[in-house]
Amino acid sequence: MILALTLLGLGIAALFIGRQASENVQNVALPGGVTLILVSGWQAAVAATPGTAFPSPGEALAALVELIRLGRLWGDIAASLFRVTWGFLLAAGVGIPLGLVVGWSTRTFRALNPIVQGLRPVSPIAWIPIAILWFGIGDGAGIFLIFLSSFFPITVGTMAAVRNISMVHQRSARNFGLRGFDLFRRVVLPAALPQIITSLRIALGVAWLVIVAAEMVGMDSGLGYLINDARNAGSRYDLVVATMIVIGVIGIILDLLVRKLENFDEVRWGYENR
Amino acid sequence: MSNPAKVSFEGVAKSFDQRGTPLEVLTAVDLDVREGEFLCLLGPSGCGKSTLLNIAGGFEKPSAGTVTIDGEPVHGPSKRRVFVFQEYGIFPWASVWDNIVLGLRDRPKPEIARIAKETIDLVGLTGFERSYPMELSGGMKQRVEVARALAVEPDVLFMDEPFGALDSLTRLTMRSELIRIWKAKQPTILFVTHDVEESVQLADRVVVLSNRPGRIADEVEIGLDHPRDPSDPRFAAIRTRLFGALGVHAGA
Numbered sequence: 226m227i228l229a230l231t232l233l234g235l236g237i238a239a240l241f242i243g244r245q246a247s248e249n250v251q252n253v254a255l256p257g258g259v260t261l262i263l264v265s266g267w268q269a270a271v272a273a274t275p276g277t278a279f280p281s282p283g284e285a286l287a288a289l290v291e292l293i294r295l296g297r298l299w300g301d302i303a304a305s306l307f308r309v310t311w312g313f314l315l316a317a318g319v320g321i322p323l324g325l326v327v328g329w330s331t332r333t334f335r336a337l338n339p340i341v342q343g344l345r346p347v348s349p350i351a352w353i354p355i356a357i358l359w360f361g362i363g364d365g366a367g368i369f370l371i372f373l374s375s376f377f378p379i380t381v382g383t384m385a386a387v388r389n390i391s392m393v394h395q396r397s398a399r400n401f402g403l404r405g406f407d408l409f410r411r412v413v414l415p416a417a418l419p420q421i422i423t424s425l426r427i428a429l430g431v432a433w434l435v436i437v438a439a440e441m442v443g444m445d446s447g448l449g450y451l452i453n454d455a456r457n458a459g460s461r462y463d464l465v466v467a468t469m470i471v472i473g474v475i476g477i478i479l480d481l482l483v484r485k486l487e488n489f490d491e492v493r494w495g496y497e498n499r
Numbered sequence: 500m501s502n503p504a505k506v507s508f509e510g511v512a513k514s515f516d517q518r519g520t521p522l523e524v525l526t527a528v529d530l531d532v533r534e535g536e537f538l539c540l541l542g543p544s545g546c547g548k549s550t551l552l553n554i555a556g557g558f559e560k561p562s563a564g565t566v567t568i569d570g571e572p573v574h575g576p577s578k579r580r581v582f583v584f585q586e587y588g589i590f591p592w593a594s595v596w597d598n599i600v601l602g603l604r605d606r607p608k609p610e611i612a613r614i615a616k617e618t619i620d621l622v623g624l625t626g627f628e629r630s631y632p633m634e635l636s637g638g639m640k641q642r643v644e645v646a647r648a649l650a651v652e653p654d655v656l657f658m659d660e661p662f663g664a665l666d667s668l669t670r671l672t673m674r675s676e677l678i679r680i681w682k683a684k685q686p687t688i689l690f691v692t693h694d695v696e697e698s699v700q701l702a703d704r705v706v707v708l709s710n711r712p713g714r715i716a717d718e719v720e721i722g723l724d725h726p727r728d729p730s731d732p733r734f735a736a737i738r739t740r741l742f743g744a745l746g747v748h749a750g751a
Contacts, residue, residue: 393588401602415592494591
């Protein structure tokens with residue numbers, strides 16, 4: 226009853242904010258309100274069901290504090306981020322140049338595209354046994370898996386971006402005699418860059434999903450390992466949920482960091498009217 | 500002809516393959532464009548006038564015939580002959596300045612700066628050097644496009660309905676600006692349009708292309724001084740003749 230009233234009140238408040246407040250206030254207040262509603266729902270659901278395995282919001286928060294106090298959290302965050310950063314940077318370093326060249330040259334595109342498209346649907350998770358076989362349990366396998374999971378979205382996205390370069394821009398480049406490296410630096414790369422950044426965002430999102438799964442199966446540190454460890458060490462579902470929240474928050478931060486790239490003058494044009 | 504031909508079309512024809520059957524777009528066009536001439540190619544949409552321009556610009560190959568510029572057959576695009584596109588061909592990722600110096604890459608730095616500054620002044624973009632195309636109006640983007648072409652001091656400008664996307668007031672301004680710039684630099688201009696008024700306003704000579712497959716249906720020397728007054732009876736007479744050549748008989 227109380228919950229229903231709270232929800233009703235929040236709903237009315239949201240409507241009111243929606244009408245009156247400025248965009249900035251709305252951007253904070255509306256998602257904040259929805260979060261509050263969801264957390265209340267969570268609390269109510271835990272209170273209404275028998276059994277104590279699943280933690281309430283308060284218990285999850287306490288678990289988060291416990292993880293921070295123990296000093297356990299930072300090491301695992303660092304381990305996960307280390308693998309994601311290196312795997313992702315390697316994938317971008319190989320995938321962007323490869324995508325540019327393959328996308329620009331029709332013959333290379335014809336030769337390599339079917340192979341890339343064929344490997345792409347294989348879940349990076351499926352590579353875990355092979356990653357462990359080649360690199361053993363540890364950072365190497367993690368970096369390799371993140372490389373694989375980022376490499377395909379980045380390469381395919383870059384290829385598609387290059388193949389989308391407008392005919393007038395291609396003709397302008399030819400008309401003014403751009404060739405070779407100059408052509409790539411002044412036209413192909415900048416024309417493709419907005420879409421490349423979008424593919425980087427997608428890739429980083431996938432990488433962050435994959436690292437958790439990989440660490441649950443084949444690694445002895447990182448946030449994924451922390452989840453597994455918490456469950457194995459006496460079904461600490463409060464720690465599991467706390468770690469999930471940390472994973473979510475870091476995921477948002479990573480996405481925001483990549484989105485920062487979209488604000489540069491050189492690429493802003495690519496996000497207009499889309 | 501008193502002047503030697505700058506651009507010469509000899510029996511230029513073009514057909515595209517459309518689902519197995521050839522679609523004839525242009526048929527046997529013979530045309531000489533004089534050095535420094537402002538020539539308008541006027542025709543209904545789909546008559547092949549843009550195709551003719553693309554062939555002259557070196558972006559497409561004719562199915563038959565040849566195009567020669569200064570007596571040399573055209574094999575591909577060149578910096579000496581620059582295209583001004585209708586859809587903005589300038590690079591949205593580069594500033595106005597960087598767009599305009601695109602064709603000057605092999606020149607010494609001080610010269611690049613001098614030419615860029617002169618060109619920017621000429622087209623009236625002073626103060627917008629560091630702006631990006633997305634921050635500019637349609638008319639100003641088209642000025643950047645024209646400036647980028649002029650910066651390399653081309654002998655020939657190919658303009659494919661360059662003002663087609665602009666509002667009518669901006670279009671009028673751009674026409675008189677183009678005449679001013681053309682008088683200052685005297686390039687040979689091949690200007691494609693479907694706008695009768697525009698062709699009479701701008702050209703030394705208007706060549707009318709017929710419906711597909713395009714062939715030359717009429718040719719009119721304008722012979723009026725700039726600026727031209729559309730209410731001048733001679734202007735009106737040419738306009739009526741051109742509409743007639745296009746098969747349109749306006750009641751007005």
